Amino acid sequence: MINFQYARAADVADAVRQIAADPKAKFIAGGTNLIDLMKEEVERPSRLIDISRLPLDNVEETSGGGVRIGALVPNSDLAHHPLIAQRYPILASAILAGASAQLRNMASTGGNLLQRTRCYYFYDIATPCNKREPGTGCSAVNGVNRMHAILGTSETCIATHPSDMCVALAALEAKVLVAGPGGQRTIAFADFHRLPGDTPHRDTNLEANEIVTAIELPARGFAKNYTYLKIRDRLSYAFALVSVAAALELDGQAIKEARLALGGVAHKPWRDVNAEASLRGQAANRDSFARAAEALLHGAKGYAHNTFKIDLARRAIVRALAQASQGTPQSQSSKKIR
Amino acid sequence: MNAYIGTSTSRIDGRAKVTGAAKYAGEFNIDGLVYGAVVESTIAKGRIKHIDASEALRVRGVLDVLTHQNRPRMADASAAYKDDVAPEEGSPFRPLYDDKIMFSFQPIALVLAEEWETARFAASLVRVEYETAAFTTDLQAQRNSAFVVEKPESHRGNADKAFAAAAVRHEAEYFIPIEHHNAMEPFAATAIWDGGGKLTIYNKTQGVQNVQRYLCSVFNMKPDDLRVRSPFTGGAFGSGLRPQYETVLAVLGAVKLRRPVRLALTRRQVYTVGYRPATIEHVAIGAKPDGTLDAIVHEAIAVTSQHEDFSRNDTAWSGQLYKSPTARYEHRLARVDLPTPCDMRAPGAATGVYALECAMDELAVALKLDPVDLRLRCYSDRDQHTNRPYTSKQLRECYRQGAQAFGWSKRRAAPRSMRDGTELVGWGMASGVWEALQMETAARITLTANGHAEVASAVSDIGTGTYTIMAQVAADLLGLPLDNVTIKLGDSTLPLGQVEGGSWTAASVSHAIAKTAGEIRKELLRLAQAVPDSPLANATVDGVALVDGRIVHKRAPDRAVSIADAMRQGKVDRIEREGTVQFEDDDSHARNTHSAIFAEVKIDEELGVIRVTRVVNAVAAGRILNTKTASSQIMGGVVWGIGMALHEETLLDHRFGRFMNPNIAEYHMPVNADVYDIKVIFVDEPDTRINPMGIKGVGEIGIVGTAAAIANAIYHATGKRVRDLPITLDKLR
Amino acid sequence: MAPAKPHQSAAVAIPVPDKISVSLNVNGVDVQLDLAPWTTLLDALRDRLNLTGTKKGCDHGQCGACTVLVDGRRIVSCLTLAVMKDGSKVTTIEGLAKDGMLHPLQQAFIDHDAFQCGYCTPGQICSAAGLLAEGRAKTADEIRELMSGNICRCGAYPNIVAAIQQVMGHS
Structure with a gap:
């Protein structure tokens, strides 16, 4: 783990200001993926902006009959929240299929979206990986690739997205609410994550200076x-x-x-x-x-x-x-x- | 009197373990402690052209960076690095010795800093230039250049000819990939100066005296100046038999800085200290239609490093276990550019018997015989290699009791003939065999007049329950309550203890205690006989026992003297004796433990998801000292067998010569959800010949055969024979 | 030979993160520590507070040996930066026994031989304490699933489940 600065964000606007000011800064909430990757030196942020205390931990009904989930709601709380367990049990089930009870207690909703791949080569900094170091090549294409992708791959990357929760969110046609220097915008879930194409270093269409603030579920929950x-x-x-x-x-x-x-x-x-x-x-x-x-x-x-x-x-x-x-x-x- | 031996006794170190009070090697905090971090090689073979630590040294809080160029002096001779259990052939790896790179992840520098995080950060700043050389890590690519390391001095008949002529033949190749021990405690060493130039090293190890001798040899230190302690060991399973590199590096750091140094390896680094070698097993069995055997051929090829010939007996079990007039076996090694493999729970047997027992299952199918029936038809009461009887062998009873507990008689023979809704059900079985070994061991007992005994031996408790069985044996033989016995182990200054391996510790240390307790009894009798009008005046030492704090005449229990009285009268407040037990080299009988394992799997027919829903393991292992902890040993072995059968595989990318899953997320071991019902049966197996107490040991036998029973159950469920481990669901298609 | 002092270098020193004052309540005791942000809660407990009962098995959130309770919830302390938990209440294995009386889980683990080497045990017990507090596991299947974040290489799982069931039966 390399040297980094640490600061807490006072509010969402402050978080956006801080991340915009330092292109090598990263947000940290649950930390379950980021700290792991920092210990592997895959992630080498110059600064961690602690957003874990921002008031983004509500699960509430929206006027349209859906549910809005704050980006900092822990995975386990989300899975067991009555609104989710009863109206969107597919989401609860997907969350509970992932990781362990301890990790689900830590991991945030927004962080789950931003999980990085478990590709062996992405994790091993002694090997080439286009996702980690653009232009170095994909070791997995001709390497150990039993866990890797079969759909939407490119010759530059065959990594998979590791989340369970996101699979249910995709099925539910959730929306991702983000805030940036220019204000708020909404990204359809299908447009949030990217295919590798020739830019596998970019997992999502979230801009570097944006923060996920919430997930919105439409009314349709398929609870039956x-x-x-x-x-x-x-x-x-x-x-x-x-x-x-x-x-x-x-x-x-x-x-x-x-x-x-x-x-x-x-x-x-x-x-x-x-x-x-x-x-x-x-x-x-x-x-x-x-x-x-x-x-x-x-x-x-x-x-x-x-x-x-x-x-x-x-x-x-x-x-x-x-x-x-x-x-x-x-x-x-x-x-x-x- | 046996108040404790043979009972279900809770671990005496249990309280320390459940409260967090038990301290492991990397947990001895001391003022001025320096933290180490290792820089690993990123190439598999070659040499270090240039290593630049200047940036690392500029990090605030970094004390030094040791490399092969600036480390303190270590022995030059390769022989100085040979520990007690090093392979005979070859030169052990010498950490930071020179510029040679022999495997990827090899330690090439040690950063020493005031804090762990600083050391880790600085390690990332050490720049290395390599000169790379061609390498290989692929067993399949090297199999044709493998060389023979073990075969019998004389063949038993002409097995190849007999096999060729046999009425029913089965021949196949089985494969076991590299597996890693992954004990929960990573290797760690804390080297502390005691003053006067003496060092104490807290080390994760299975053998404190082995590490002590090794370090004295490597650093040319006097035995009295270097002490190795390991009061608790967080699992090891064979990986801690040899001294590992962290202990050398911790001492190097302590010598260089003259300060206490701790080096705890990362999980990834633990992957380089040893592994179960990938092994190709070729088994050919020829039989008569009645299920008696004509021939057994078993050949294995396992990987070893370029620098040492590590091999264990994979193949000879096949010639030993079943009655066959002919047998041939041969073990070969293929060199790869990896660290030297090492012992891993039931080394050789876990792999070799897996192949044998799957082959026997395949033969049973070919013969249309029940798998248990086949094994009974070629059952042997004598070691088939040497034609010797066993000191005891209750394997037949293992089959009977195991089958009964499992409900084996309800098995339908045809594959795919049993189901439970959407799941195919498979029942499989296998035999297990391991050696019953015993090694020279010493114990010291100090009995004090207040009725307390301290028992000490330099053995280890790696989770096996050694603390507890030592206390049980001592309590019974000294006639004391268990709570009045204190155990000291895991300290190189204590009386001789061997590395804890091969399942030999229980038998060895128990007899060391028994012998020493006999010396204590002798002295107590002498004191008791000095008591005026002693009721034991004419008693002999073998005629008395120590019971409930008294010296009692065995045939006339009312004739007794209390230990406290005897010692008070004799004006002694403590009696200390040390005894060493040696075991006679008796070649007249074979010494083995045996088992029969029955497994049930349920497999989703459409998706191939495998669940091991029931395992019964019936074990014949002589006298069981503690049914609770011994049961746990077998249960643990079964869980290992589940992992071996279904999950465990260290992945290599041969282009890089690197392990690709050196972690606990992608190297799969069983988790709680993978383990259902495990029943352990200990079959009564009295054995007065193997040793006076009839002890055989249970550490290894639980895994032997378990993977085969599961593989055989999977065949029975699906009709698909998978011979390459692990049996992941994709292989069922 | 005199003990070494920090390495002297003419070149400009590379800084390490500044330490920040962190307040924690650990096992009922308020503690104040100066910690760099890169220090995990696990390392703070083990190296700074000498609470070595919490174990480091993988340091990557994959084994569960470092499980502790933070504000009553079970988490892995190896993936938790201590500075982020400023003001939190932490319970480790050392804080479960009260006045020398073992926590029922601790006693049940001994009774059922729910461990061998003992290295995963504090994490198992803290995780089980979290499980009991959550109150969602009722059946053996549920216990197994919700305890699957704690790897026991010695293979004591059936005994761990039995120990937890014993405590559930009594509570």
Whole structure:
């Protein structure tokens, strides 16, 4: 960990002022990802701006019938908040599928969005990595890449986004509220994270001088027919090989509305409106689920060690849609898959 | 009298551990402590062309940066670095010795600073220029250049010919990747000057006297001037058998600065101190249709470093365990540019018996025999290598009791024939075998007139329960309540104790205590007989026992003298005796522990998610000193077997020669959610021949065979045979 | 030979972060420390307050050995900068026993042999204390899942679950 300065932000405006003044400064809230990366010298901020005491820790209903989540609400508090547990259980479930109880007690909502990849090469500063050091090359493309992306990759980066929570937020079509020197703006969740393209060092479209202040959930919560199904290499406390957030609105056996997002397979939570459209108006059965899986995985491409993810994702999508349609969401404590 | 031996006794060090009072090597805080941080090599092979610490030295609070160029003097001769358990062949790694880079992450500089964070920061500022050399870390690429290190002096028949002619044959290759111990406590050493040029080093180790001898040799110090202590060891599993580099660097720092120095390695650095070698196992078994064996061939190729030949017996178990007129085995090593591998829980057996027991399962399928039945058909009451009887072998009873507890008789033979809703259910089993070893060990007992005894030996307790069993044995043999016995261990100044490994400590130290307690009893009897009108006047030392604070005539228990009276009369307030036990080299019998493991897996048919829902491990390991702690040893071994079967693999990128997951997030070990029901059975196995108390040891046997039982269960559930560990869900497709 | 003094260099010194005064209440005792911002709560406890019961197993939030309670919530102290917890109440393993009486979890861990080497144990017990306070785990499955952030390499998991269940049954 290198030498850095430390300052507390007095309010959001002060936080923005401070970050704008120092391009090498970083915000710190929960610290669960940043401190880890600083110890690895992957992150080398000149200054940490402590935003953990800003009053951004409310969960409240919006006038439009949705819910606004302050950026500093800890993950565990969010998962167990009555508004979330009852109206957006897919979000609660996804949060509880990630990390450990201790980390969820620390990690903030905004920080979860800004988690960085678990790519081995990103973490090992002795190896080339375009995300860490643009232009040095991607070691994973021809390296150890079992955990890596199968969708939306580029030859410069095949890293995945590690969050579970974000997969549910993508499915729920959340909005990200940010503040910057020019005031506030709202970013649709689908536009928040980026694909690697030829700029893999940029994970998101958040500008360097902006701060996430809140997440807004629209009214539609899919509380009846949903699931978050996470497949990993051990039964808990591991990053996803593939995860699926599936949410349906049913009219009898017919699908009125569908949401489908994947984790562990791309540089961002992976959604495709075509896959969801293919479900609308269809009967909720394995055939329609399989077609949706096909659509969502369109263009998927494996590398030396991760080709299995394509078939695994296909099966997981079908299973998750079945769980959602039957109203039997995956439990995050019982490890038997429903 | 056995008030404690054989009972379920809670750990006597439990209170210290649950309150945080137990101090581990990196926790001895002292005024003026200097903190060390290691700079690691980023290349796998070559030499250091130039190392520039000038920037690091400018950091406020940095005291020095040691490299091969400016370190204090260490021995030059390679032989000086050979510790008690170093491989016979080769030259041990010498940290900061010269400019040579032998593996990636090799320590190349030690930053010493007033605070840990400062040292870590400054370490990032040390600039290194390398001259790189070609390297390899790939076992598969090196397998053809592997060389033979172990094979029997004489073959048992012509196994290859017998195999070729056998009616039913199974032949396959199994693979175990590099695995790391990942004990929860990272290696650490705190070197403290005691005054008068004497050093005490608190070190995480399984053998304080091994480290002490090694450091005296490396630094040319007198044994009296260097003391190594390790009162608590936060797990080690073999990684702490040899002295590791942190202890050398801590001493280098202390010598250079004449101040106390602590070096605690980071988790990543711990990955370079040793590992279970990646191993290719080739097993061929030929059988008659009735399930009796004609031939067993077992060949292994394991990695070792360029500089040392580390090998353990992977293959000979196959020739020993089952009745077969012919057998051949051979162990080869392939050199790679990595650190030397080291012992890891049941070294050789965890891997070799995994291959053997999967092969036996495959043979049972080919023979259409129940896996237990096959093993009974080739059951041997004699060590097949040497045709010797065992001191005891209750493996048959392990099969019987294990199968019964598991409900094995309800197993349907066909793969994919059992299910539970969306899950395929698989039942698999395997045998386990380990050696029952014992080593020369000494103990000192100091009995005081207030009825308290201190028992001391330089052995270690790495979580195995040594503190507790020592106290149990001493309490019983001295006739004292457990609370009146204090144990001292993990200190090189104490009587001879070997490294804690190979499951030999329980048998060895128990007999050292028993022998010394006998000397105490002899002295007490002498004192008791000096009491006027002594009721023990004609008693012999073997005719009396120490019971409830008294010296009691065994055949006439009413004839007794209280220990306190005897000592008061004799005007002694303490009796101190030290005894060393040596174990006769008796070649007439084989000495082994055995086990039968039964595992249930449930596997989601569509997604391949594997859950190990039940394991029964029935163990025959002689007399069990403490059913509670011994049970925990076996349970822990089973959890290791689950990890080995499903999770554990150290990933290498052969282009860089680097471990890619040297952490606990991506090197997967079982977490709480991965472990369901584990039942441990100790089969009664009286053994009066192996040693007087009939003790065999239980540290290793719990893992042996467990991964095979799980792999076999996975085959039974899915019909898919995966031979490459770990069995991750992608391999089931 | 005299003990070494800090290295003297003609070149300009590279600074380390300035220390900041931090107030904590640790196990019921108010303490004031001057700490650089890069000092984690874990290192502050172990190296500055000599509370070495809290363990460093990985230093990256992956093993749970450093678990302590901050304002009643279980967190990993290795990923927590001490300066950020200024004014907080910290409970470590040393603060669980009261007047020499073990906390019920401590006694249950001994009774069930819920540890071997003992290095993960303080973190397991603090994590279990957090779990009990959260009140969400009822079944064995829930305990296992919510204790999965604490790795025990000795493999004492079934005994850890049994110990926690014993305390739940009594509370």
